Amino acid sequence: YAPVPSLASSGSDGFLQCLSAAMPKQLLYTQSSPSFTSVLTSSVWNHKFLAASTVRPFAIVRPTNASHVQAAVVCGSQNDVRIRVRSGGHDYEGLSYRSERPEVFAVLDLADLRSVSVDPKAATAWVESGATLGELYYAVSKASKLLAFPAGLCPTVGVGGHFSGGGFGMLVRKYGTAIDNVLDATLVDAKGRLLDKQAMGADVFWAIRGGGGGSFGVVLSWKVKLVPVPPTVTMFILPKSVDEGAIDILTKWQEVAPAFPEDLFINVVIAKQVAKFQSMYLGTCDALLPLMETRFPELGLNKTHCKEMTWIQSVPYIYLGTTATVEDILDRSTSASSSSKSTSDYVRQAITKDVWAQIFAWLAKPDGGVMIADPYGGKVSSFSESATPFPHRGGVLYNIQYMNFWPAATDGSAQTKWLKDLYAFMEPHVSQNPREAYVNYRDLDLGQNVVVGNLTSYKAAQVWGEKYYKDNFQRLAMAKGEVDPEDYFRNEQSIPPFVASK
Ligand code: FDA
Structure with missing residues (x-):
């Protein structure tokens, strides 16, 4: 540094x-x-x-x-x-x-505030915000092999920021996002008061579950509902190149992946000329194969692709590589070895085959990055858009994350430009009015706050706020006005306190 x-x-x-x-x-x-x-x-x-x-x-x-x-x-x-x-x-x-x-x-x-205490009988846990997802998952699995928690894939992500914005992973179709499973929380507000769910009130408790980090106070801990998982889950990682029919398979994936039974999650990581299909099925390979044969035969899944394991083993398997161990998910060190830029979209109408062919042409460019598509449908889509601030519910087929990386020694201008140009190209093919984005894939190019008279401007914040929160944005600003009217907690994309005249 x-x-x-x-x-x-x-x-x-x-x-x-x-x-x-x-x-x-x-x-x-x-x-x-x-x-x-x-x-x-x-x-x-x-x-x-x-x-x-x-x-x-x-x-x-x-x-x-x-x-x-x-x-x-x-x-x-x-x-x-x-x-x-x-x-x-x-x-x-x-x-x-x-x-x-x-x-x-x-x-x-x-x-250093990262304890996790699990009550396996009640199927609940209290987790402090400084814990990583890996530490949470590990503690849950130590308490019971048949319980899990539905949140993100990367074990070093922090609970505090992740839960603040929603948080989803391979259990999202079965159990929704992390915040759909939060029962209580403790918050230090701008006056320094320590509040639980009851003391903070319904509006603020609603706001901290998906309204983004850094706006309402410091969330110290969360009480979560743990969810049942079977003793065996089946994983597969199946890459398909364009030459092997990736374009047709992806086109079909958009239709089947959000409509599968909730026990099946298949996402896609697309880079260069390869679409890598990654899956978790809450059951055995024998149960999965006939389902795939009927609903998605184009992928060509067979028994040799299946890897059966416990849910906790799936965490390192999918994110750290096939040789990583369960203990590896406790490693908190984050290697900031490369620089990156990311942004996101939501798709509500399947993208046509010819557009996928053009997307592969973008990915083939020398400074091209990666696209990750995560299917919704099932539980995550069953909530109303206003149930929590996270509004990407019914009608969403899948989320797209665009990412590009560059080595530490270079300035990343070519990779950043690639990402911006692809984002512009995608506009007609993704959600509109607003063009939705996921707050946990934060992108300051969507808009930044302007401070007027020592308060964040509501009007300026609407530009990025309605992309992340749709119609929930105003309600979030009202909750902010309730808990932090002087706007102590603020950053470039924090929720502004709602003041009627602004
Ligand atoms: P960090 O500490 O940087 O905080 C993020 C924001 O929240 C900041 O504004 C911060 O001030 C605020 N904040 C943090 N703690 C707070 C607290 N206790 N109270 C109030 N505000 C607080 N997402 C996803 O949904 N699924 C996934 O699978 C992944 N995978 C993934 C992999 C990798 C490698 C990265 C870098 C990111 C993801 N994400 C993700 C996105 C991730 O959910 C997002 O970046 C989270 O905000 C990270 O939370 P941290 O606590 O680590 O962030």
Whole structure:
């Protein structure tokens, strides 16, 4: 991490003094602390934000209990120092630890608030936001082989940011998103109060389940409902090249994947000239094969493709590679070895075969990236659009994530341009009015906040907000107005407090 000019204010001294009185000094890191850089970079997923020009915090606070978090918020608001909360640091735009514009801010890093306590009898768990998905899954599987939790694929993603935006993975068709399975939560609000579901009230509890991180306060922990899984699940990873009929198979996939029984999830990772079909089936290979033969014979699945295992074994298998072990999902280290840019779409009408042929031409370009298509339908689509802030429900066939990567030593301009151009090309083929996007695949090019008179402008935020939240955006802004009317928790894409005259 190359040094950048340090931003400081009188407030920053006051903040540190205030906090030193409230928590052990060794949990506070300033830019002059020898371990500041290693603490800051410990969970930076996107390498491009290690650049010298990145606006970084003047201090990092590593709370070990709730009162430290409360103190950080109180000291911050008293001294005019904003805090950004970091759980797993996987935000695509790095908003948990950097600012797009010059700003004096501190990072509240929740890495040491990561306990998971499972009640297998009740099939519930309390998980702290600083836990990773891998730590949550591991703890659940230790308590019971027949319970799981439906959330994302990558084990190093943090619970705090992931749940804040929705969170989906291979169980999404069977059990919905992570936030569809949240029963309670604890939140430190802008006044420093520690609130549970009842104390925060229905509007705020609704808002924190999918309304995006960094807007309503610091969510410390979540009570989740665990879901049943069978002793054996069947996985397969089946690549098909364009020469092997990938275009026809993908065209058919769009129709069958969102309509399969909920026990079957097949997504596609498309790069260069290959579509890689990846699947989890909640049952045995013998039960899966006849289903595939009737509904999707074009894929040509046979017994040799099936890998039967337990649900917890499927986690490393699908994300870390076929030789990884269950213990590997406990490794929290995020290797920020490459830089990336991502964005997303939702598809509500199947894309035609000739358009898929053009998409493969985009993917074949020298600086091309990857497209990941995740089918919905089933449970995730059964909720109303306003049940939670996550509005991508009935009628969505699948989500697309576009990603491009480049080596740390280069500036990524060619790869970023490829992504933007493909996104422009896709416009007529994806959801419209608004063109929906998934907040957890954060993209600042969709729009950024403007602050007017020390409050985030509602009007400016509508531009990106309605893409992420559709008609839920206004209700989110009203919840923000209730819990944080002075807009203490804000970033480039935080929810603005709704003020009727703005
Ligand atoms: P991070 O700590 O960076 O926080 C993200 C945002 O939430 C920031 O604005 C932050 O301030 C805020 N925040 C964090 N903790 C908070 C808290 N406790 N209270 C309030 N606000 C808080 N998604 C998905 O749905 N399915 C998937 O399979 C994947 N897979 C995946 C793989 C990889 C490699 C990456 C990088 C990302 C994904 N994602 C994903 C996207 C992921 O869900 C998204 O980036 C999450 O916001 C990451 O959460 P972290 O806590 O790691 O992020």
